Amino acid sequence: MIRATLKSILGHKMRFALTTFSIVIGVAFVSGSFVLTDTLSETFDNLFEDILSDVDVSVRKATDEAFDDMMMQMPDPFSDEALAVVQGVEGVAQAEGAVQGMGTYVTPEGEQIVFEMAPALVMAWHEIPELAVFEILEGVSPTENGQVVIDSGTAEDYDLEIGETLGVAAKLALEDFEIVGIAESPGQGAMMGAKFAFLSRQEAQRMLEIDGQFHQISVVKTDDVTREELRDRIQADLGSEYEVLTGDQATEEMTEQLGQGLGYFKSFLLVFALIALFVGTFLIVNTFSIVVAQRSRELALLRAIGASRRQVRLSVVAESALVGLLAGFLGLFGGIVVAGLLRGLIGIIGIDLPSGSNVIALRTVILSFVVGIGVTVVSAVMPALKASRVSPIAALRGEGFTARHSSGRRVVTGVFIILFGLVLLFLGLFADTSNPLAFIGFGAAGLFVGISVLGPFVVRPVITAISRPAMSRAGVPGTLGVENAQRNPRRTASTAAALMIGLGLSLFVLVFGDSFKASASKAIDETFAGDFMLQRGSDTGGPPLPFSPHLAEEVQKVEGVYAAVGLRGQPNMAGIGGPWVYEEEHSKAVIGVSFADVEKGINFKVLEGEVSEDNPGLLVHDAEAEEFGWLLGDTVKMQFPTAERELQIKAIYEDSRALAGAKYVMTSEIFDEVFPNGQDMFAFVILDDGVDIEVVRQRIEQAAESYPGIRVQDQNEIKEDQRDQIDQLLGLILVLLVLAVFISALGIVNTLALSIFERTREIGLLRAVGMTGFQLRRMITWESVLVSLLGAMLGALSGIFLAWAVMQALAEEGFSEFSIPVVSTVIFFVLSAVLGVLAAVFPARRAAKVDVLSAVTVE
């Protein structure tokens, strides 16, 4: 039996290669995701060791435990009196306060260095060598006012040299500093492209507006005490307002946070790996079904000479297991290539991942084989069962397998699976489930499987319909192509179904993205009260970045400006704003605004109460007030990361997108107290009546010059900007989906190649009666294009439906505008047709090589 299996594989190398390859891609993506994240994790661990090994104990402001899960927050500053306390603790050899914050630099040529994917930081230079992460490579350390030391990476990237002037802005506006040194860190790789500007301690504190404060204290111990003992002593002296960690704890914490981040990243990649495998499964099921059908005579002969059903089943499963084994093996090593490609892709976005030798964990090896063999064997089970059911006589007579299930049963099965998928989908979207994404994913998968089960019923009508417009000019090759695409509806349907998944998800992304854009534009129309909005963003797009609150103050002073209202949020290391307040286990976004001007610049409706400068406090979203039963004038207790406040409700407002989804609004004075690192996320500018808009705009731009990276935009420019950002994100996702589409295109190639093999005599006959090679190629191309258009149509329907469903679920978050991008959809169909043409190239060439005599020679 095994020998028969091997013969079968060797006899059809092409088929074997294509099926294997389709699974290899999926497995490679799985193993690549693991290889990349494992490698990164190990590399980072090593780098953290390098950076932190010399710090015995570190001190920072204690954060309320409710905020433990928040990643990469900038620590809040605290008074430098704590340093004196620490220095007084027995066992402390040396201690030093650290200061760091976000900044922007401007090169002598005027080029702005802002947050790309990694932050540009402004830090105080460590004076104690043991604690310094960076070492001076060239020049001297920054001790005087007006001096700056930059990291060697930035110096290289921007061609900066000692003696040149670098503009640095932080919370304070742009000031000129002289580059006096260039520094390097052994752990630079861990910074992922972060840029550093070191100032003297006072200068750093001044630029960040935290005079007399530190973000952190690093301690070197004496030899007669352990790290743990020293930590406990310091903690005892400082009290619970501070959090004291040993160096090991700090390393562990960073590693953990990073692990979490890498975990998300891995999950994100694995989603695409799963999609690829899912599509690959379709391909394998289809291939084995065709193969079993084609081998029906051979299998029947085996049965006739005494092979049991079990043996027949085994021979099919064994072939699939061999495919899986090879796929697992190739996929494992393909994973290293995939890891490299992903790294490259991430590099293009602007994140510098540290390099390290690839880590191939045993887990990755096992998983690759389990996935490879598992997926193929599971896919081959159905065809194997079919193969074993064949009656020896029937197959020898050449009857092969006709539909075993009545079409009635097929309809019931298909409808049932679709309904099941829909239920899961809607549970995921609308119910409060623990893992909505899994529900949505399985729901969508159910939908796809159900459609593919029902697919055979639509093959004839759909193909007839879509081919009709072209048929008058398509000639005989066209007619035959249409007939061929329709002659085995099941085969056509499942080939198209594989394509449907990749194409459907792509169209989902396109439609969703377009709706997202439309909704965002509408939100801007609704919320934008002013004439301009100020935003900070890198030139390459990316999310908006926080900027200094002083900007709005400056702009307010510009002649012709009626008001400039900054919306305060808190920046974090990831660069995405999102301060949270903890109340009754609900963490909520909160923003700060100046109550004096808020109503001038932002479209939001106060239902109760009054917003005025003389009446600082809290504004609450009406739905929140209702949920917690709060009334105007009530006092609400709020927990912030390092502070607690009781605030009185001064007004209740109707939901407004202008507040970026915030449920709570505070006076900016209070906000700055509880979020010492608070910065503006964006600012609205309203001009005086009757001024020349262009003139005032230029003045505003001039004022903004001291705050690098700021863009002054009117309504249309913001919309444009947002669309660009969304497009960028869509682009990334589409690139990853191309993989699934590619696999399904292989499916077309495979099905066509197998069909051509099956129709050798027919092709020979066509050639004998005068069909040219060119006509033959056209015939096969037609078939391929029709299959791929069928897939595109099914994909379009399911993709649009999915996008619509997800939009419904997100209606509350402001996704109000459902919009189908017409141009993209047309391009999508054109590309699908092109895909069909390309998929036909190889099979058509093969068909053209068929010997004319094969029609005559009886096998």
Added chain:
Amino acid sequence: MQTSQQTKSVDSVEETRLAAQAINVRKTYGSGDTVVRALDDLTVSFERGTFHAIMGPSGSGKSTLLHCLAGLDDVSSGDVFLGGVNLATLTEQERTVLRRTAVGFVFQSFNLIPTLTAEENVLLPSRLGGQKMDPEWLATLVRTLGLEDRLTHKPGELSGGQQQRVAAARAFATRPDVVFADEPTGALDSISGGSLLAFMREIVEKHEQTVVMVTHDPTAASYADRVVFLADGRIIDELSDPTADKVLDRMKTLGSHS
């Protein structure tokens, strides 16, 4: 146009009388020890408006001869002329065109494209060439072959005899120089076989068509005007106006020779 008209067609006045001709044709398969001479220095010609039969023991090269005459296969040496054109001078593309205009085929089985109806199958060669088939000629063929009420059926819905008749209609559809048939009745019972042969006979007689048919059945051969006997890749004998008995006789004597 080709550089030399000379190489393409034969000048002889006689050649226009001939639908197909093979001159000193050799066809070998394999090489070295295992070489097989399927056709061995064979020369034969087929007149227009005539029904020819080729007979010979199995493996004598009948099919090979047919394939070479029809341009489905290349000869190892020698020349093949079809309607006066030397096949050796044609490109693959030109041969394809020749196949659909100057030649018709009826094979033993599997003659029809299963996805096309009987009528579409008949029209296939002309449509592949982008031509409309002469409706009168189509009507004549359909009538002669008795296919009036079968035209919209797919091959799967036709009996073996009907399928072969559709194949015959397809073969004559473009009024080719010659129709080649390789054991066209081989898979049929004697009644359907007989009617197919009678139809072919009728078309040849009434419409000046030419048929070259391979068969091993003396009765089938008796429908022809002339029988050519083949053995070991050579023509060993010929018979005009054959009857089944005469053919059988001749086969016996030839058989005892070898």
